[in-house]
Amino acid sequence: MKTVETTTGEMLRETKNRLGDDILIAAHYYAVPEVKRWADEIGDSLELAQLAAGAGNARALVFCGVSFMAETAAVLSGPERPVFLPRLEAGCPLADSATAEGAGRAWTMMGPVARDFVPVTYVNSSTELKAFCGARGGATCTSSSARDVFAAVEEAGRRVFFLPDINLGRNTARSLGIRDEEISVFDPDTGDFGGSGAPGEARMLVWKGSCPVHLEFHPHHVAEARKDPATRIAVHPECSPEVCRLADEVGSTSHMVRSVAESPRDVRWAIGTEINLIKHLRNLHPHRTIDSLGPARSCRDMHLTTETDLLETLAEFERGDESRRVSVSGILARDALDAIDRMLRVLRGEALKP
Numbered sequence: 001m002k003t004v005e006t007t008t009g010e011m012l013r014e015t016k017n018r019l020g021d022d023i024l025i026a027a028h029y030y031a032v033p034e035v036k037r038w039a040d041e042i043g044d045s046l047e048l049a050q051l052a053a054g055a056g057n058a059r060a061l062v063f064c065g066v067s068f069m070a071e072t073a074a075v076l077s078g079p080e081r082p083v084f085l086p087r088l089e090a091g092c093p094l095a096d097s098a099t100a101e102g103a104g105r106a107w108t109m110m111g112p113v114a115r116d117f118v119p120v121t122y123v124n125s126s127t128e129l130k131a132f133c134g135a136r137g138g139a140t141c142t143s144s145s146a147r148d149v150f151a152a153v154e155e156a157g158r159r160v161f162f163l164p165d166i167n168l169g170r171n172t173a174r175s176l177g178i179r180d181e182e183i184s185v186f187d188p189d190t191g192d193f194g195g196s197g198a199p200g201e202a203r204m205l206v207w208k209g210s211c212p213v214h215l216e217f218h219p220h221h222v223a224e225a226r227k228d229p230a231t232r233i234a235v236h237p238e239c240s241p242e243v244c245r246l247a248d249e250v251g252s253t254s255h256m257v258r259s260v261a262e263s264p265r266d267v268r269w270a271i272g273t274e275i276n277l278i279k280h281l282r283n284l285h286p287h288r289t290i291d292s293l294g295p296a297r298s299c300r301d302m303h304l305t306t307e308t309d310l311l312e313t314l315a316e317f318e319r320g321d322e323s324r325r326v327s328v329s330g331i332l333a334r335d336a337l338d339a340i341d342r343m344l345r346v347l348r349g350e351a352l353k354p
């Protein structure tokens, strides 16, 4: 008798073969391995956003990730190419920490000073927040593009108001020579500006949100990994500045994928990010030692999507059922697209025109 797992796998293979090029399955590195093995493309947020912008002949896109990723893909794909999210309830606590209304409150509190700032949101944010930024001449960024986007804002003679990840904001600021004392922090819970104080004199303003997964990496984990001199430590910039300062490398998931692939065989790795990226690296390099920095950390929302969810999504698409479709339309889509477009143009070497 066949196991349920085998049956699901077989049915997925058959369905995917039947659909052929009609459907493109994209998965974030943090998706579970059982789902990633069906993906046509695996990548980080930037790579998957670029993929959605030019998904070839595919009639539809299935996004194995969380809602902000599927929404970004829907904005980039436009209304003609539907985007499906196998688990519609898969969200992101970091994205949820900043609403467009909250950003609007901070903007209003800044008064005339707001004109000096350009709002920049991490792609790990709601479409409403991306649209808030887009409507004010702002942009999105990913962990791989944050430095370029921040630099472009400064080159345009303006200051960055970054949402929602305080750690990515501070770590990127440091890479550009912006000191902590020059950063004002907006706390959405208290409605106060902290850090260097009110944004008037600050060189940059950041929103006080964070990713609960990356907050779990601490300096003592780095100290523990350092006991082995052959271990190289790479962490994601959503980790705290205290951890990032101690690491050998700070970079996006795709940066880590490249670093491990290009490093000498005898280097052992301790990686500070979600466990499924580490599993992915182990699969790519089975003869290498690749560990989590400290205990393995997993993202609850990224773990929600299973093979069964993917199979059901494909089967529904075949039947013309769009109940798992993620749609973004109207002014919201237009303004969010403006923000994403500004990021993509900066990456092509163009100046930011807020």
Ligand code: SF4
Binding pocket: 030, 066, 091, 092, 093, 094, 095, 124, 211, 212, 213, 214, 274, 299, 300, 301, 302
């Ligand atoms: S790892 Fe963090 S930022 Fe990424 S989806 Fe999970 S909670 Fe959100």
